[in-house]
Amino acid sequence: MKTQKDAGIKIEAFMRNDQFNFIKAQVTNLVLAHGTSKDKDILEALKSSSHVKIEALFPDLTANQQTILNTLLDIKEDVQARHFLEELRTYVIPFKKVTEKTATKLFPKIKKLKVTHLEELDFKEISYLGWYDIRLDRKFLIFENNHQLIGVHGTFRESKKGICSICSKVEEVGLFMAKVKSGRETYTSRGNYICKDSQKCNQNITTLAKLHDFVDLVKAQ
Known part of the structure; x- marks a missing residue:
């Protein structure tokens, strides 16, 4: 799974922790569905639904940010999910620093x-x-x-x-x-x-x- 970083593209953080958690839950559901169902129509419907819900979190996506989230559509297995979420975590805006x-x-x-x-x-x-x-x-x-x-x-x-x-x-x-x-x-x-x-x-x-x-x-x- 090729990432934006692999392509040498610099993208600023654009999501919060709660948004990352929401996407993680959607990814978990997709992997679970692929492991329990072979019905292509059901899987495509779930994939489409997850993608729409995630896009709704970010009304002003740039083209590069959109490309990052579109990677979700290729996820079927745990290893793909882990790689996707590892990259995605790098785009999370941290909570204000507390000392x-x-x-x-x-x-x-x-x-x-x-x-x-x-x-x-x-x-x-x-x-x-x-x-x-x-x-x-x-x-x-x-x-x-x-x-x-x-x-x-x-x-x-x-x-x-x-x-x-x-x-x-x-x-x-x-x-x-x-x-x-x-x-x-x-x-x-x-x-x-x-x-x-x-x-x-x-x-x-x-x-x-x-x-x-x-x-x-x-x-x-």
């Missing part, structure tokens, strides 16, 4: 804030940053909102199997509740069930719609 200093500015009232595993994090693989600080008994979340990073922290309780309000998948979830200012000197608690494992949540996200809803719910007014 200890960045996090400290986002949570100025939190003393001795510690962000876990930042040095190991691939920012291309996240749509938000989340971690639980056992010392402070708080879960911390960093989102991008209107091209700016915002930080929210709150309690995290009642871990159980359920549907995450961010990724919409069944995972180990807990009730995240943040205090949000509702008046000059009054606060109210807002939140919902979200994944205990934020890394797993980021792997599950295939659209930012639910994430944006959650941000709107818990961000400070």
